[in-house]
Amino acid sequence: MNFRTIFSDIKSLLTSPNTFFTDIKANIKPTTFLLKAYLLPIIVVWLIIGLVGSIFFGLDESIFYKFAQILTHIVSFLAWGTISVIILKELCHFMHLDNKIDISTNLIIYSLTPALLANAVASFHYNLDFVWIFSLYSFYLFWIGIKIFFKTTEDKKLILLITTIIVAVLAKLICDMIFSGIFNALTSAQSILPS
Secondary structure, eight states: OOHHHHHHHHHHHHHOHHHHHHHHHHTOOOHHHHIIIIIHHHHHHHHHHHHHHHHHHOTTOOHHHHHHHHHHHHHHHHHHHHHHHHHHHHHHHHTTSOOOHHHHHHHHHHHTHHHHHHHHHHTTOGGGGGGGGGGGHHHHHHHHHHHHHOOSOHHHHHHHHHHHHHHHHHHHHHHHHHHHHHHHHHHHHHHHSOO
């Protein structure tokens, strides 16, 4: 895990997305590499930030509760990202655009970076929930990525953007409901176990 490279990629992505996505398009990273070398380290940092926040500002929450809560958010986020990649790939196939899984994965993971970072920061303390507004930058990054990755008419790009966002938001709501139910079941089970 090279955190210096990840930090550099995040900085470039957030400050100059056009240049960043143009460079990525010229050198599409394989899905497995992207998951291990980019996404996994960010998730590990998210988990650490949340646990450190729990230690200092846990109030009445147990470490188990905070760990389960963060893990539930991470799994839900990963499920949502996976569904988004599949949706984008299938839409590209339907619209006769380049539908390689690596292209969809690069676009989705990099576009969701602001949302990942916002989740990580918000997990430190419940008063930091306002950073969620930063997640909206993901939509802008996604639009920039679509314009660079897919050479097609503006109408098709707009349809691809709107359809992917609508279906992905629905998928996010469903993932959150499912994994919130699992989290509630986990915490209920933990509370009835003998101490």
